[in-house]
Amino acid sequence: MSKTVATIPIKENDSQYYAGQYGPLQNTSGVNQTVFSFPDLNTTLISNYDDLGTSTQVRSTGNFTAHLLATATTLPSTSNQIPVGNIIVTNTTNNTIQLKNIQGSAIPNNQFIFLQLTDVAIGENYGSYSVLSLNDIINNFIVAYTGQDKILTRIKRADVLFHARRAIQEFSYDTIPSTKSMETTVPNTLNVPLPKDYVNYIRLSWADVDGVLRTIYPLSGLSGNPTEIPVVDANGVPTQDAFGSNLESSGSIIEQRWDTANQNTLSGNYDPYNNNGVYDHVWWKQAYGQRYGLEPELAQSNGYFSVNERLGTFSFSGNVANKIIMISYISDGLSYDLDSIVPKMLEEAMYSKIMSNIITPRNDVDGNTKAFYKRDAYVKTRNAKIRLSNLKLGEIVQIFRGQAKWIKR
Amino acid sequence: MAINVNTVYTTVLAVLNKEQRGYLTPYEFNSLAVQVQLEIFEKYFEDLNVMLRNPSNNTEYADRVKTLEEKINTFETSAAVTVTLSGEFGQYNFSAQSPAVHRFGMLEYTNGSLLPVEVEKVPKHEFLLTRRSQLTAPTQDYPICYIEGTTINILPGIASVASVNGSPAQVYNLEYVKKPADPSWAFTVGTVGQYLYDSGNSVNFEISDLDQSELILKILAYAGVVVRDPEVTQAAAGAAAQIEQSQIS
Numbered sequence: 001m002s003k004t005v006a007t008i009p010i011k012e013n014d015s016q017y018y019a020g021q022y023g024p025l026q027n028t029s030g031v032n033q034t035v036f037s038f039p040d041l042n043t044t045l046i047s048n049y050d051d052l053g054t055s056t057q058v059r060s061t062g063n064f065t066a067h068l069l070a071t072a073t074t075l076p077s078t079s080n081q082i083p084v085g086n087i088i089v090t091n092t093t094n095n096t097i098q099l100k101n102i103q104g105s106a107i108p109n110n111q112f113i114f115l116q117l118t119d120v121a122i123g124e125n126y127g128s129y130s131v132l133s134l135n136d137i138i139n140n141f142i143v144a145y146t147g148q149d150k151i152l153t154r155i156k157r158a159d160v161l162f163h164a165r166r167a168i169q170e171f172s173y174d175t176i177p178s179t180k181s182m183e184t185t186v187p188n189t190l191n192v193p194l195p196k197d198y199v200n201y202i203r204l205s206w207a208d209v210d211g212v213l214r215t216i217y218p219l220s221g222l223s224g225n226p227t228e229i230p231v232v233d234a235n236g237v238p239t240q241d242a243f244g245s246n247l248e249s250s251g252s253i254i255e256q257r258w259d260t261a262n263q264n265t266l267s268g269n270y271d272p273y274n275n276n277g278v279y280d281h282v283w284w285k286q287a288y289g290q291r292y293g294l295e296p297e298l299a300q301s302n303g304y305f306s307v308n309e310r311l312g313t314f315s316f317s318g319n320v321a322n323k324i325i326m327i328s329y330i331s332d333g334l335s336y337d338l339d340s341i342v343p344k345m346l347e348e349a350m351y352s353k354i355m356s357n358i359i360t361p362r363n364d365v366d367g368n369t370k371a372f373y374k375r376d377a378y379v380k381t382r383n384a385k386i387r388l389s390n391l392k393l394g395e396i397v398q399i400f401r402g403q404a405k406w407i408k409r
Numbered sequence: 410m411a412i413n414v415n416t417v418y419t420t421v422l423a424v425l426n427k428e429q430r431g432y433l434t435p436y437e438f439n440s441l442a443v444q445v446q447l448e449i450f451e452k453y454f455e456d457l458n459v460m461l462r463n464p465s466n467n468t469e470y471a472d473r474v475k476t477l478e479e480k481i482n483t484f485e486t487s488a489a490v491t492v493t494l495s496g497e498f499g500q501y502n503f504s505a506q507s508p509a510v511h512r513f514g515m516l517e518y519t520n521g522s523l524l525p526v527e528v529e530k531v532p533k534h535e536f537l538l539t540r541r542s543q544l545t546a547p548t549q550d551y552p553i554c555y556i557e558g559t560t561i562n563i564l565p566g567i568a569s570v571a572s573v574n575g576s577p578a579q580v581y582n583l584e585y586v587k588k589p590a591d592p593s594w595a596f597t598v599g600t601v602g603q604y605l606y607d608s609g610n611s612v613n614f615e616i617s618d619l620d621q622s623e624l625i626l627k628i629l630a631y632a633g634v635v636v637r638d639p640e641v642t643q644a645a646a647g648a649a650a651q652i653e654q655s656q657i658s
Contacts, residue, residue: 034574035574035575036575037575039522090573090574090575090576090577091521091522091572091575091576091577092521092577093520093521093522093523093577094521094522094577096575096576097575098574098575135550138551148461149465156529156531156535157527157529157551157553158529158531158535158539158542158545158553161544161545161551162542162544162545165544166544334544338544338548338550339550
């Protein structure tokens with residue numbers, strides 16, 4: 001997923017934004033035209049091919065189709081679509097494409113080209129005005145906060161880049177709401193690789209038949225995933241191979257036992273064939289349903305997960321096997337592009353954070369000024385957190401309606 | 410606005426010839442003119458440095474920083490330059506740049522239709538340090554360079570390329586301060602052997618006409634040495650010092 005960033009002021013017209021359509025653009029050059037630009041789009045065009053000569057497909061993530069229209073009112077359809085192998089993007093800065101100079105691809109004089117973004121690309125562009133790019137933040141900061149007559153008269157651009165990127169990392173951890181999540185199925189091995197840009201998890205949950213998410217809880221010391229499993233001799237001393245390195249076992253016994261553990265013994269769930277300490281009505285009529293020694297923390301049947309550092313995976317308890325799970329996690333905002341997106345609600349906090357972090361190590365700024373900007377950054381970060389928490393009066397009122405419900409004791 | 414070289418020469422001669430103190434030949438004048446123009450020109454940068462540290466004002470004609478910047482602006486020039494790849498670096502050698510580079514200002518890089526970005530010039534040591542951090546390593550959005558001799562070394566290495574079939578043109582633009590052209594009072598020889606001003610072949614002073622008085626006085630101070638008249642040198646140097654004093658106090 002790669003969200004786009006809208007320009008200020010907005011350049012896209014309604015059909016470009018809502019329908020992802022650009023054109024039709026007429027060829028008035030008098031000859032066949034093979035090069036067209038679509039500069040108003042927020043979306044950066046991606047073609048499946050990079051070379052018109054080799055006809056070798058290099059990716060499958062192309063995000064548009066182009067159509068050759070005989071008239072301005074001809075409807076774009078598969079019949080007039082230009083084959084994707086006959087289009088390459090030659091300039092991503094202003095979305096220039098080049099068409100193969102053959103019939104059915106090159107646009108004849110007075111005919112039209114029409115561009116249609118894919119549904120995914122349209123979706124990525126929706127809401128693009130709510131964010132701005134980190135490069136915008138950096139450039140704005142340099143313009144507004146540095147230079148002659150400003151507190152940062154002389155500053156290296158590398159310092160601004162460093163602190164801006166550090167700021168977006170820090171904000172990604174605890175201020176920007178997590179937008180990263182992955183749906184997957186837990187295999188019988190009970191291990192799911194950590195996502196490529198994983199930094200920490202927010203919540204892991206499995207979906208029941210109604211799609212309701214059930215929180216899977218962290219292991220919290222109940223079992224464990226050893227990072228090393230050396231093969232030991234009868235005296236407990238690790239054994240080595242011919243190259244002097246410790247021999248490692250192929251699998252952890254602790255993990256094997258945990259994978260096959262009976263969760264009912266932990267949760268206290270009643271099982272007529274294995275009472276696990278729960279007093280059932282057959283034998284203990286006076287204490288029906290009671291269970292002594294129950295840990296409320298463990299009295300859940302949604303399962304457990306742990307981060308298995310040895311395998312680089314999420315490891316799950318046996319009762320989550322084959323379930324559909326959703327992994328919500330945080331990244332640091334810089335995983336795929338140094339020019340990541342920043343919510344506009346965070347813009348002011350970003351400036352203050354960069355400012356504070358830049359002047360803190362400087363020896364030409366007095367302590368009071370440093371303290372002022374540190375406080376300023378703290379206040380604006382707090383404001384940004386409140387804004388991004390998305391607390392709406394109407395929603396809170398609805399939650400408060402729960403006060404009328406009687407809680408049975 | 411430039412200062413007419415003939416005005417300066419005739420004024421200098423008028424002062425020198427008073428009471429038959431001596432005569433300054435065109436050859437001597439031209440040498441002194443080059444020297445003094447450079448002196449005044451170099452002082453612009455030092456004066457600007459001093460002025461920037463003083464409280465400024467916002468008036469139209471009395472803002473010294475603005476005045477000095479206007480004087481320097483006359484010599485600011487820019488030129489599209491061709492950067493070639495050499496190993497991992499983009500390189501440009503400005504030794505043959507015309508007009509010659511006197512003070513390096515800024516190298517700008519433009520990627521296709523994007524807005525130009527400054528190729529930040531850093532000392533070589535910082536250049537190496539900047540590359541080491543993954544958060545500050547040079548990118549196409551934020552390139553950096555260092556100068557070795559007359560060669561600019563740029564990272565990331567992107568060569569100048571023209572646009573082909575809509576591909577983004579890679580363009581570099583060098584902003585710099587050039588040196589003022591050497592002034593010259595050209596002449597032809599008259600019927601009785603006298604020097605006649607040849608305006609067509611003369612080169613005027615390029616420094617601001619705001620500095621005309623200082624220019625004449627400084628040439629006079631040197632002229633006093635040439636004609637061996639310490640009185641002229643003393644009087645001119647005193648007057649020039651007074652002007653300088655009033656400009657920076």
